[in-house]
Amino acid sequence: MNFELTDEQRLLQDSVQRFARDHYDFSAWRARTGRGVGFDRGLWKQMADLGWLSLTAPEEDGGLGGSPVDTMVIMEGVGRALMLEPFVASTVFAPTLLPRLAGSERTELIAAAMAGTAVVTLADAEPDGRFDLAAVSTRAERTAAGFRLTGEKSHALDGAEADWFVVPARTSGEGAEEAGITLFLVARDAPGLAVHAIRAMDHRRNASLSLDGVEVSAGAVIGEVGQGFGLARHAVDLAIVARLAEAVGAMEAAYEQTLQHLKTRKQFGQAIGSFQALQHRAVDMAIACEEARSMTYLATIAVSSSDPARRQTIAAAKARVGQTSLYVARQAVQLHGGMGFSDELAIGHYLKRLVMIDLAFGNAAEHRRQFAAARAA
Amino acid sequence: MLFDRTLMDLDLDPADRAFRDEVRAFFTENTPDAFKARVRAGMRLEPHEFVAWQKLLHARGWGAPSWPKEYGGTGWTPTQLYIFESEASLADAPVQYHQGLELIGPIIFTFGNAEQKARYLPRILSSDDWWCQGYSEPNAGSDLASLSTRAVRDGDCYVVDGQKMWTSYAQVANRMFCLVRTDPEGRKQAGISLLLLDIDMPGVSIRPIITMDEIHHTNEVFLDNVRVPAANLIGEEGQGWGYGKVLLDRERGVTAATTMRLRQQLRGARAAAAQARTSQGALLDDPVTADRLAQLEIEVIALEGMVMRTMAEAASGKDSGPRASMIKVRWSELLQEVTEFWVETMGYDAAAFGPIGNGAPTEPWPMMGMLYSRVTSIYGGANEIQRNIIARRALGL
Known part of the structure; x- marks a missing residue:
């Protein structure tokens, strides 16, 4: 059993912290979002130059072949600083999915993703499927040159910023069958594709998609025809553990700021942290942070293991981190009093980020259901 | 890999x-x-x-x-x-059983003299001695340092007078380790000493306390002019309060061991839910029941993750801060929830506790386990006291 970071990972952690301090203090963040800027291209380029976007790309494509633990180190910093750049798209979806692209653009696209010049994301859900990754009714009909895609996608993380979408569509089967799903790479400017960009409460810019007879070549297939589900599942599992680390970073920051507030805010002539009701709340927040960090470690280790219980562990972690992180963020607002409710403090923004992380790829209730299903299987 | x-x-x-x-x-x-x-x-x-x-x-x-x-x-x-x-x-x-093995044993090998180690430690290992813990008193529970059992030095003996309470298994024990007040002046923690008593010493008497699970676990112990040889003092007079602190470092292990047992209660609860029938089939297939069980199983996994990190830190000699206390709080809460769930799954079977009259319960293990679990958030420092300690020592509040 070992939960220690390597020396290299510690250096990476320092680098992320330094970058956050220099470029991502909360007032700068608030000024940018206030101007309507979410994803800052200048900062993104700097992150690419630091090598963060190459960390998990395959070595044969010029990446560093890093592990989910490397991603975890970065994502904790992302959560702590409320970063809005599309890390999950570029360090999870792109390096997991693009290497399986049938066409010859693979190398060029991976290079662009590592350089931060192309954002590739996954359209993981449909309007009638809620969070079920296998509920795909978007159809892919064969054409002379490839396939024609028609259907609706309800969500693509960072979709408003994306240059490319990975779109699951049915080449056979129906309903929520895992077999018969094929993944296609679709350019943002493809004729017939409408990208409906929308801002979430945490200022992230996502999108839903309408595909109306979008023509793609045979080279746009990712993985095998009809067997895209397993690949999408793996990409989403990696994305889940990345976002768990982001949640841990955000909730710990909210907790630390709250603890500081309890020590400095005075009412009735004394620090409010001297009141037992608030002390016990702070302890429960500290316990919640410990649970979330422990679960995130277990899931991060499980995601690339061959453990037969790996899906159970990931579902358990998604459920529990969702619950504990929202508990911490809500109590952080409560313990900050009126100021906790204001836009001016980071506290409310941590809550909004954590609501969105809980939602991502299925909320706590959904993952509790998935956990129960995996236990019964 | x-x-x-x-x-x-x-x-x-x-x-x-x-x-x-x-x-x-x-x-x-x-x-x-x-x-x-x-x-x-x-x-x-x-x-x-x-x-x-x-x-x-x-x-x-x-x-x-x-x-x-x-x-x-x-x-x-x-x-x-x-x-x-x-x-x-x-x-x-x-x-x-932990009171000899995990509570007094480590204090003896850390603070006892050579004679005490030779006399007591082998008999703990072989279970030839049963040790009970004389700490709590009627007016010293969470505020243990206010204990009032007196020990007055008289020649080569201490004369002990007072009453201990919640003394588990005193009825089968042959020895008791006891916190006593040797100096009534000054800071209340400073005048406390740790004495080893034999239960058969004249003046020791025991009255059972029957608990809500209808079991005789625990007792009141009355100490009336008990003459205890001064050689039975552990370490120095007046330092007894501090010796308890050695246990804090060892607490990680004990807490981890008990937490690992939650899987047993979960297995029992799951089996009970699979066995229980409803008009719609097995209770385990009922979505509400399945969801509740999943929630409990998930929380146990999170707690086990905390235990694993703590054990890994212990292996590399690192401090785990307040995590052992946190685990104790969460373990007791979860033990209660899991055993409550188990009993609920049993439906009317949970009404079959024992024979008519005052006969002992027959085999209502889940119900007794559920009732017993209530004490786990009270003993060893109630969960509220644990939270006070974490807030003060770890959070700096």
Whole structure:
């Protein structure tokens, strides 16, 4: 059993912290979002130059072949600083999915993703499927040159910023069958594709998609025809553990700021942290942070293991981190009093980020259901 | 397997795997079937069963898993301890009774003199002595330092007068370790000493306290002019309060061991839900029931993750801060929730507790386990006291 970071990972952690301090203090963040800027291209380029976007790309494509633990180190910093750049798209979806692209653009696209010049994301859900990754009714009909895609996608993380979408569509089967799903790479400017960009409460810019007879070549297939589900599942599992680390970073920051507030805010002539009701709340927040960090470690280790219980562990972690992180963020607002409710403090923004992380790829209730299903299987 | 670049892992090395196989075989062969149903429900064994179990482990050389080798312990690493406890849990093997082994034993080998070590430690290992803990008093519960049992030096003896309460298993114990006040002046923690008593000393009398699970676990102990040889003082007079602190470092191990047992209660609850019938089929297939069970199982996994981190830190000599106290709080809360869920799944079967009249309960193990679980958030420092301590020591509030 070992939960220690390597020396290299510690250096990476320092680098992320330094970058956050220099470029991502909360007032700068608030000024940018206030101007309507979410994803800052200048900062993104700097992150690419630091090598963060190459960390998990395959070595044969010029990446560093890093592990989910490397991603975890970065994502904790992302959560702590409320970063809005599309890390999950570029360090999870792109390096997991693009290497399986049938066409010859693979190398060029991976290079662009590592350089931060192309954002590739996954359209993981449909309007009638809620969070079920296998509920795909978007159809892919064969054409002379490839396939024609028609259907609706309800969500693509960072979709408003994306240059490319990975779109699951049915080449056979129906309903929520895992077999018969094929993944296609679709350019943002493809004729017939409408990208409906929308801002979430945490200022992230996502999108839903309408595909109306979008023509793609045979080279746009990712993985095998009809067997895209397993690949999408793996990409989403990696994305889940990345976002768990982001949640841990955000909730710990909210907790630390709250603890500081309890020590400095005075009412009735004394620090409010001297009141037992608030002390016990702070302890429960500290316990919640410990649970979330422990679960995130277990899931991060499980995601690339061959453990037969790996899906159970990931579902358990998604459920529990969702619950504990929202508990911490809500109590952080409560313990900050009126100021906790204001836009001016980071506290409310941590809550909004954590609501969105809980939602991502299925909320706590959904993952509790998935956990129960995996236990019964 | 993980990528080469990462060190974080849960895999055991080959030596630990061999150890696991050895431990697994031992528990599979030696755990009496008669223990299993009660152990799974989170109940304690009968005293004579505890003794038999301890003697069996001692014969195997595993009498004191957490003690250093020089005192007859195994000298195991934290990883080995983790393996031992998780395999015991898997086999529905009982825990070892802890008051001699984990409470007074370590105090004796840390602060006792050579004579005390030679006299007492081997008899803890072999279970020839049963130790009970004389700490709480009617007016000293959470505020233990306000205890008032007096010990006055008279020649080569201390004369002890007072009353102890919640003294578990005093009725079967032959020895008691006792916090007594040797100096009534000054700071209340400063005048406390740790004395070792024999239960058969004149002036010791015991009155049972029957608890809500209808079991005689615990007692009041009256100390009336009990003459205790001064040689039975541990360490120095007036320093008794501080000796308890050695236990804080050891608490990680005890807490981890008990937490590993939650899997047993979960297994029992799941089996009960699978067995319970409704007009629609098995209760386990009811979505509301399945969802509640999933929630409990998920929370147990999170807690086990905390235990694993704590054990890994212990193995590399790192401080775990307040995590052991946090685990104790969460373990007791979860034990209560899991056993409550179990009893709920039983429907009307949960109404069958015992025979008509005052006869002892027959085999209502889940109900008794559920009732017993209420004390786990009270003993060893109520959860509210644990939160006070964490807030003060770790959070700086």
